[in-house]
Amino acid sequence: MKKHILAIVCTALAAGGAIAQSNDTLAKIKSSGSISLGVRDSSALSYTLGNGKYVGFHTEMAERITADLSKQVGKQLKIEYTPVTSQNRIPLVQNGTVDLECGSTTNNATRAKDVDFAYNTYMEVVRTAVKTSSGIKDLKDLNGKTVAVTTGTTSVQLLRKNKRAEGVNFKEVMGKDHADSFLLLESGRADAFVMDASILAANISKSRNPKDYAIVGPELSVEPIACMVRKGDTAFLKAVNDSIERQIKDGSLAKLYDKWMVQPVPPANVALGLPLSEATKAAWANPNNKPAEDFVTKE
Structure with missing residues (x-):
């Protein structure tokens, strides 16, 4: 019994040490x-x-x-x-x-x-990536369009806030990560991708034809x-x-x-x-x- 109790105490101490170390x-x-x-x-x-x-x-x-x-x-x-x-x-x-x-x-x-x-x-500044052929230059140009954002990012709330403020109506589509969101733009399933400018620039630089894309519109926030x-x-x-x-x-x-x-x-x-x-x-x-x-x- 004493050995059993001692084993329990030692196990508890080890667990406590692990928690402390975490x-x-x-x-x-x-x-x-x-x-x-x-x-x-x-x-x-x-x-x-x-x-x-x-x-x-x-x-x-x-x-x-x-x-x-x-x-x-x-x-x-x-x-x-x-x-x-x-x-x-x-x-x-x-x-x-x-x-x-x-x-x-x-x-x-x-x-x-x-x-x-x-x-x-x-x-970071949050901006909008579009295809240069889209004619989109500003937030108001997103009216009636489909806009990609990445799930779990602050850009989702930011986009909705600006959507209300600017009085524009567009559909949101969610990418599971930034590469997926850019793919939505690249494949034509989205007309724009709203995200950190550095992330937009990185994805454009890695695309097949970087000159086909532009970062447009105002700085939606500085973060x-x-x-x-x-x-x-x-x-x-x-x-x-x-x-x-x-x-x-x-x-x-x-x-x-x-x-x-x-x-x-x-x-x-x-x-x-x-x-x-x-x-x-x-x-x-x-x-x-x-x-x-x-x-x-x-x-």
Whole structure:
């Protein structure tokens, strides 16, 4: 009986230790020798070249964060690239499947209830991609058209808000991810695709005929993009932020941005042509994790 009770106690202590470690990412990655990095398949900031190879501005930034984390925990960390979608990225961070998500996630107050955001590293504008032959130039031109948006993104709510404000009537179709949404436009099942300008530019650059597409209309919003970590893990969040701040101060983040957002990139060796914006420069000058709501223009 005593052995049975002792076994139960030991099991409970082990379980408690596992739970504690799940809330201490630095201890978790040091123990395992690896970090699970959440990456995207078809974002401009993080995308795949196939065969398990992931690249992009945020992906390489995260690899540099991992190098700094390796120094902190005293061992070389192996990166396990974990593809995430707009729908599952937050749950996978919450349940411990992903330790650090550096894709193209908008930092907003609603999401901040479930996860913590690192410093904002990219200020995104939401715009509209269309075929150049469509004649669509502005939001009012979408009246009676079909518009693609990606399930689980802030663009869905944003589009509906502008739909009401502009008094235009159009049909929405949902893509399961950004590549699927662009395919809706490419195949003619949608007349437009509303999303982050960087994502639109990336998908256009990878298309068969990039000159057949244009990004049009007004900037529907300016949104901060940031990496996600588990809620309440202050030590890990600080370690991630320290690395981001180091990359800003030594100029390496600016060089990385130019490499992936301005210069020609694989697989098609086409330049996205998205120079560093004033909004992103401002975010780097004063590192912060302010949510999107703080950037909404008050009328």
